[in-house]
Amino acid sequence: MKYKKLIWLSLAIILVFGSGLTYSVFRSDTTDIGTKDIAKFVFNTEVVDSIELPISDIYPGITKEYAFSVSNNSASSVSNVTLEYELIIKTYNFMPLDIILYKVENEAESPIMECAENETFQRGVDNQLLCNAPIQEMNYDEIQLDNYVLKITFPSGNYGEEYTNLVDFVDIEINSWQKIGE
């Protein structure tokens, strides 16, 4: 058995370093969920790869809050490397929403990103507005949860009838990778 294990390990090292990549990219919606070194969302008590938030039924003056966490624990094991990750918010931005991402530390919320169409965040080829949050780091030697709150607000104001019955979406995705040079 020890021999077999050594063979598998050797193949993996060859594949990784043989690809020429210096870091691994894991999409949240990847099907390669067997990879151990991955950060995932914990949302509504479930561990998920991405969070999709349909936006309808929101009116002026309403704020909807979505709390979620990012974990280095993929259900069965703790990542044994130090991870870095970034959160990506996608939306059509068809509604006049304020979309702000807060990181919660020591029970305090700190805005880390406002997703709006501007010089920093642009629409992609699929017309979706991509908002990348600052890169975060997670240690490998313990189970860690980074807590976030996404607040989506339809600001108060006088809106015409055309602003009724609108539909949009907000997706949150995560990219994580092993920190190099550790």
Next chain:
Amino acid sequence: MKILKGFKYKLNNKQKIYVFVVLFVLIILSFGIPSLARIKNRLPIDNTSTWDGTVSSSYRRGTGLESDPYIISNAKELAYFSTMLLTNSYKDTYFKLENNIIINNGLFNYVDFNVTYTLNNTTFYIKDGTNEFYDNVDCTGIKIGTINIFESLDNFEGYFDGNNFTIFGLFIKDNLNAGLFTNLNGNVENLYIKNSYIEGDTAGGIASTSNNSTIKNVMVEGIIKSSSIGGGIIGVANNTSIENTINKSTIISDDIGSGLMGRANGTTSILQSYNTGTISGIVTSGLIGNIEDNTENVTIIKSFNKGEVSGKEYASLIGTITNNTGTISINRVIDNTDNSYMISIIVNSTVNVDLSYKLSGDDVSIGTINGTFTNNSLFDKTFMTTLGYDEFVDNIDLEENGGHVWIYEEGELPILYLDDIVNPIASLHVSNYSWNNIGYILDNLYFNQNIPFTIQEISQTRPLTEIYYHIENSDIPLTKSRIDFINDWEAFSNSYTIFSDGKYIIYVKAVSNDQVYFINSDVLIIDSTNPTISINNTWNTLKENINETFIDSPKTYSISATDENSGIKEISYYLSNEIISNFDNIDFIKYETPINITEYGSYIIYARVIDNAGNTTYVNSDMIKYGGYTLNSLKVGRNNESLSSALITDKSSVIYNFTYSDNNTYKSGYYHKIVSNINLPINTKLTLIDNITNEKYVKVLSEETNSILFNTFSNIGLSITKNFIEKETGDINEDYSLIVDFSNTEILSNINSLIIQLKLNDTLSDRGTIASTLKPITIYTSKDAALTISTSFNSVINYNSNSSNSIPLSISLNYNYLNNVKIHDTTYEDKEIGIYLKMTDNNGNTISKEYLKNIKFKIGNNYYYVSDDGIVRIKLNNGLNSFNDNLIIETSDDNSNLSVGNYYFKIYASVSYDGKNSNELSNGVLTIPINNNVYKYNYNFNVIDNNEKIINKEQNSSLNFSILQNGNLSNPNIRVSLYKKKDLTSSNQDYEIVDIKQYISNNLEKVSDNIYYIVKTPLDFNGLESTYNDVTLNLINNNFDYNSYRFIFELYDNNTFISKIGETFIAK
């Protein structure tokens, strides 16, 4: 008399001795202090000394001013006056006698053409042309003595007041003019000349000649002898008036002689004068001897002659009247002689006679008339039936008019009051008063104890042989004739005393050898009883222990007093703030008008009454305290507008603030109450706030009342109901606020001038609220403030149309005013004005919310929406201030299916605490007509969308919809179309139609470009799912762009659009 007899016999000898000693001392004192004595009728008394012939070097005193005349008190000073006139006429200078003056004390008489002089009952003869007298008619031998000759007062131009004194024994002899005054150019009054002998060429008792002079109130008695013209008062009168003059002298003239004026020249007036002296001469008369060549008028009024007249041309009234251009008027003149003529000769003169009479003889006659004589009414003695004496004296009742100069004796000609003087032989003495003859005009003299009286002999030359007294219990003097008939004279021996209270007049009958003489006293009133006095008919004793009484407004206190016997002399009072036990140093104020207490404070009124006899009574009031609660403020409602009076509506409330402090303390039995002048109505709510203790009490009246006790108030805030508790100790220091709320009352008619006050009472006193601080309120039943709303909008709003209607609104809260005074209505205080709007049908029914959901109401930038009850309530945030702005009503053409017809927006103004409550609405309402010409179908249309809102481009999928519809549509059909968002922004929400056929694979029948039937004959929804019109759109997902799409489902009736519903998706 019984009283006197009782006195004589009831006292023992010791008592009599004591009384007589006291009386003796009193009598001695009365003589020793002559200045205190008053001799009635001003006759000479024993202590007036006879002139010794010397001349004083000055007057007694005085400066000659009217206010300080020269005073002459004896013959020496009168002689000094005569001397001074040699060099000083004393023009406009005043003189006054201060005593009787005796020039000679013997009596002059004229007997058988001889002048006699009787001294000490011995008659002597005066030698003709001298002042010597002898004991024989030939005046030979040794002269007995000489008579004092007085030099006439010559050329006097001032004012001489005899002060009702007498010059006695005047003896004047002069070859030319003889009289007390000669060549008089001044004024003489109030003088008596008695026992005089005046002899001269022109002679007169007062003045031999007078010019521009006035003489009044004089009487002359004696002998006047002239060789030319003689008159009892004036010899020759030029421009002279005499009034109230009497001549009783014997006039003996060699030519013209008359009782009053020997000759009258110039303007002459004789008023109320008469003559009783005997006149003899050539031309003689009783009043005026001769009027000749006179250009001025001569008037004789109310005069008479009673003296015998004899001569050549003699007449009773006027001797000769010749060659006068002035008129001689005789009015109310009486001849009481036996002479044939009243006027002897009238030549070239006008004489008017009116109401003049002759008492004796058969005929009225005038002697020779050679001129004008007007006889209007010249009667014989029957005049008594035509003209009474009282009319003659021009006085209806002389006895009631003691100041009148005439004295009326029944059946006799009236006489002047000064004509009753005879030489006294006795005098009557009571205390320091003395009388020596009969008087008819009596004073009242008051005594508060017994009256002892004595009778004194006056004349040593005529000693009394008998003395009697008589006491009348009356204050009305007896007439002379009635005195003659007194038949119960009591012999007087020493002294008598009158003891009992009452009114008395003492009469004395003194008899000498040659005379029976009568004296009466003034009215003597004995009053030993104290007068009674009362303050306000309430207090009538002098108390040391007094109570307190309170007044809340200025009050008047009157003092009344009575005294039965002597009458009230003086009432006086003194205001003190403490009890007085000794009045010695109290300066009482004469009480003339009621006492007004107008200043706050404490007062005891002390009143004093003194009767005319000197009896004094004191009385005092209780402690009168002017004070009480002060109504500091009357405020209306919560806005604290302080008013002196208030006009309010019957929905309002008022707030009073009362304070009261007293330097006194509460005591057992003290209690508070609220008192009003008009009953407070049922359901009046009274809230009493004790600002000292901060406790609050409340009471709601269950019946009308005007008096509410504090102890019926309930404390607010205590878990256990507890009434107001009255204090029994502690200082009185109060501060109450009283809220009177009428909002729950049912007042049927106005309540005018309602006054509410606080009172603090005990069993004896009643402390009210100071009246001047009270503040009335008037409550009106129909003067509520009116909330009004108006607009100039006069159009019609079309319901099912796209319209924007600007409706200018003017809203205000209007108070009523009465004579520019606001009628407060506290109903609206602390509230806000708002707008209350509803939509109604023709019957006034409110249209429900669903029909207004597509209508917007806007003021400024703010939109307002209908509430569930179909009412639109708009808070204006403007307080109670007037509102003037536009209400915008926006309608759309997709309003609900309201039936065709006329509708109305009813717009009220409202007042409420939050500005939106509709309890208080304006009286007026705006009615904005609404026209609904478009019938909206009665239908239901809905699309149930159970799909995810995200279309995944990467794999085909389908969308399922359940379409529900029913209604009264004739041929319903449902169509579908697809719209695509035009712009990838949130700021532009425009969608554009695309051909749905490019996005779905369903084979749909086309209606028009890009529009297809999705259900051409839909089921009518009946509540069951089986009547859903379920449709599935099979998407060609890849044809969707990364964008937002909207499926539009439209309900049509045939080709009439009914409604549409959109469902939005995004493709990603």
